[in-house]
Amino acid sequence: MNAPVTDSELNAFLDGELTPARRAEVELWLAGHPEALVRLEHFLAQREALHRLFDPVLDEPLPEALREAAQAPVRSAGWWRRQPWAQIAAGLLVACVGAAGGWFARDRQVATAPIAAVSVPLPRQAAVAHAVFSPDVKRPVEIRAEQEDQLVTWLSRRLGSPVRPPHLGTLGFELIGGRLLPGNSGPVAQFMYHDGAGQRLTLYVSTENSGKRDTAFRFAQEGPVNVFYWIDGAFGYALSAGIPKDELAKVATEVHAQLERR
Amino acid sequence: MDSAALLAELPRLRRYARALVGDRMAADDLVQDTLERAWSRLDRWRPGSDLRTWLFAIMHNLRIDQMRRPTVECIPIDEDAHLLPVRASQSDRIELDNLAAALARLPEEQRAVLLLISLEEMSYAEVAATLGIPLGTVMSRLSRGREHLRQILAGDTASPRLRVVR
Numbered sequence: 001m002n003a004p005v006t007d008s009e010l011n012a013f014l015d016g017e018l019t020p021a022r023r024a025e026v027e028l029w030l031a032g033h034p035e036a037l038v039r040l041e042h043f044l045a046q047r048e049a050l051h052r053l054f055d056p057v058l059d060e061p062l063p064e065a066l067r068e069a070a071q072a073p074v075r076s077a078g079w080w081r082r083q084p085w086a087q088i089a090a091g092l093l094v095a096c097v098g099a100a101g102g103w104f105a106r107d108r109q110v111a112t113a114p115i116a117a118v119s120v121p122l123p124r125q126a127a128v129a130h131a132v133f134s135p136d137v138k139r140p141v142e143i144r145a146e147q148e149d150q151l152v153t154w155l156s157r158r159l160g161s162p163v164r165p166p167h168l169g170t171l172g173f174e175l176i177g178g179r180l181l182p183g184n185s186g187p188v189a190q191f192m193y194h195d196g197a198g199q200r201l202t203l204y205v206s207t208e209n210s211g212k213r214d215t216a217f218r219f220a221q222e223g224p225v226n227v228f229y230w231i232d233g234a235f236g237y238a239l240s241a242g243i244p245k246d247e248l249a250k251v252a253t254e255v256h257a258q259l260e261r262r
Numbered sequence: 263m264d265s266a267a268l269l270a271e272l273p274r275l276r277r278y279a280r281a282l283v284g285d286r287m288a289a290d291d292l293v294q295d296t297l298e299r300a301w302s303r304l305d306r307w308r309p310g311s312d313l314r315t316w317l318f319a320i321m322h323n324l325r326i327d328q329m330r331r332p333t334v335e336c337i338p339i340d341e342d343a344h345l346l347p348v349r350a351s352q353s354d355r356i357e358l359d360n361l362a363a364a365l366a367r368l369p370e371e372q373r374a375v376l377l378l379i380s381l382e383e384m385s386y387a388e389v390a391a392t393l394g395i396p397l398g399t400v401m402s403r404l405s406r407g408r409e410h411l412r413q414i415l416a417g418d419t420a421s422p423r424l425r426v427v428r
Contacts, residue, residue, distance in 0.1 A: 008401040011408060015379055017386050043408050046415075047380040049356035050281065050365075054381055057277040062269075063290055066276070069297035070268040 005029045010036060014043055119184050123229045126204035126238030127222030129181055129190050134200040141177030141192050151178050155189045159207045161234065165191040166203070166258040171251055173201055183208050201241040201248075203255060209236045217252060219245060228252035232259065263307050268297065271317055274382065279321065281377050284366050292328070296321040318382075318392045322374065329370060356415060364414040372407030375400055380408075 005026050012018050013026045030037050120128075133140055143151040148165070156162045158180055165175050173193040181188050181204075188206040195201075209231050220227045222240075226248050229238035237259070239252050275296060279289035299320050300307075307316060365373060378389045386404075390397045 007405040007409070011401065011405045012386070015386070015404075039409075039412065042412050045356050046361075046376075046408060046411060049358060049361050050377070050381045053358045053361055054277050054281045057280050058273040060273075060276070062272055062276075066272060066290060066294055066297065067269070069294045070272060071265045073301050 005033075005036070010040060011043070014040060014047075122204075122206060122231075122236045122238050123218070123220035123227040123240075124222055125183065125188070125206070126202070126229065126240050127220070127225040127227050129204055130200075130202040130225050130227075130240035131223070133179065133190065134192065134202055140200070142179035144177035145175040147177075148175070155180060158187045159189055159205070161207050163189050163205050163207075164262070166255045168193055168201075168251060168254060171254055172196060173251065176200075199241065199243060201239065201243070201251065204236075204238040204240065206236040206238075207234050209234055217249070217256070219249075230256065263300070263304065263309075263313060267313055268300065268317075271314055274314070275317060275321065278318065278377060278382055281365065281381055282325065282370075282374060284362070292321060292324060295324050299324065312388075315384075315388055315392050318378070318384075319394070322393055325370075325374075360415055364411055367414055368407055368410055372403050372410060375403040376407040376411065379404055 009018065009022070009026060013023060018026065030040065143154065145151075152162075152164050155178060156164075165178060167175070172195045174195070176192040176194055178189055178191040181190055183206050185208055188204060188208070191203045191205070193201045193203070213231070214233065215231045217228055217230050220229065224242050225240050226243065226245055227238050227240045228248055228251075229236065230252075231237075237255070239248060239255060241248055241251075272293070275293050276290065279292045279296075280286060283289040283292060296317060300317060303320070307313075368376070374393065375389060378384045378392065379386070384392065386397055386400050389400045393400070395403075
């Protein structure tokens with residue numbers, strides 16, 4: 001017998017954490033220490049009782065919320081939160097994705113809402129589209145300004161109405177190009193511009209406004225994105241950028257003026 | 263890490279959470295938070311490492327955050343006050359109701375170590391990695407936790423402040 005047996009060693013003996021040599025020594029020592037043996041037996045009983053008490057949890061059916069939480073999210077939440085547009089888009093996505101299949105397992109009420117009921121207001125649609133595509137360095141648009149004729153033909157055909165990007169060169173904004181996007185019930189168009197400093201601006205054009213009255217300029221703020229929007233006949237326009245309201249108002253006035261002249 | 267692997271760990275995560283937290287709903291909430299955090303930190307998951315240890319570590323950190331949040335005022339327990347000399351119980355059959363109540367009276371850090379070893383059957387090294395504490399701390403918390411639980415179950419610590427008066 002070498003070193004005396006400590007309390008920790010008694011536990012390590014129980015948990016199979018001793019070397020075989022030390023284990024044999026502790027066994028011998030226990031023979032001469034009945035009070036330690038009683039404690040050891042009690043610790044064994046603890047272990048056995050803990051299993052009796054909690055092992056039934058292993059056989060319980062898994063709650064649905066946990067099953068869902070075990071599924072991979074559409075994107076990982078960390079990626080999601082890092083995006084500057086996450087704040088704006090969050091509400092929109094909860095409505096759409098939640099309705100589609102219950103991404104957020106706890107939002108049961110949202111998940112049961114019929115998808116047809118979800119209609120996103122114009123400025124919000126525009127702001128989200130702006131926030132999603134304007135930071136894209138490589139592919140901000142589907143068709144670039146170099147093929148402006150092609151862009152105009154294509155978007156006009158898809159939207160079923162003639163659409164043409166205004167020219168904002170006098171205000172320092174140059175057309176990058178445009179793309180087609182899904183709106184509430186059909187296609188919408190987005191034109192993107194940038195200035196010399198790389199600041200991007202998007203004009204969102206929707207043709208989904210039949211039956212609605214024309215409106216004056218309205219202003220909305222969606223997180224970091226400022227939006228001017230107005231409705232003109234079947235067309236809804238929304239101009240979005242991360243620039244101050246008064247600067248954006250000048251651009252909106254110019255866009256409106258050019259559209260009026262057509 | 264994929265959904266199937268995660269799903270396979272769920273029963274054990276739930277069992278441990280139930281034993282640690284006590285309340286069923288609160289325990290499942292903790293498991294759900296753990297899963298959500300696991301997905302959000304997928305980039306920190308090293309393929310080939312032990313998924314179970316990783317998940318338990320996430321749960322442990324969430325639990326610490328929970329405990330730090332101000333809730334009801336806690337009465338600090340003088341741990342040594344529990345360590346009264348008691349006669350060993352002759353019966354080694356532990357009543358489960360008593361066990362649940364006794365477990366709840368253990369300090370959280372002792373309860374966690376005790377459960378990871380006695381219930382989850384982790385090795386000391388795995389527990390040290392999971393909780394982010396040295397091996398020696400694992401061993402001292404374990405022996406204090408087991409002894410503490412034994413004394414609570416022996417019923418000699420009705421008052422945590424009870425002291426032997428000569």
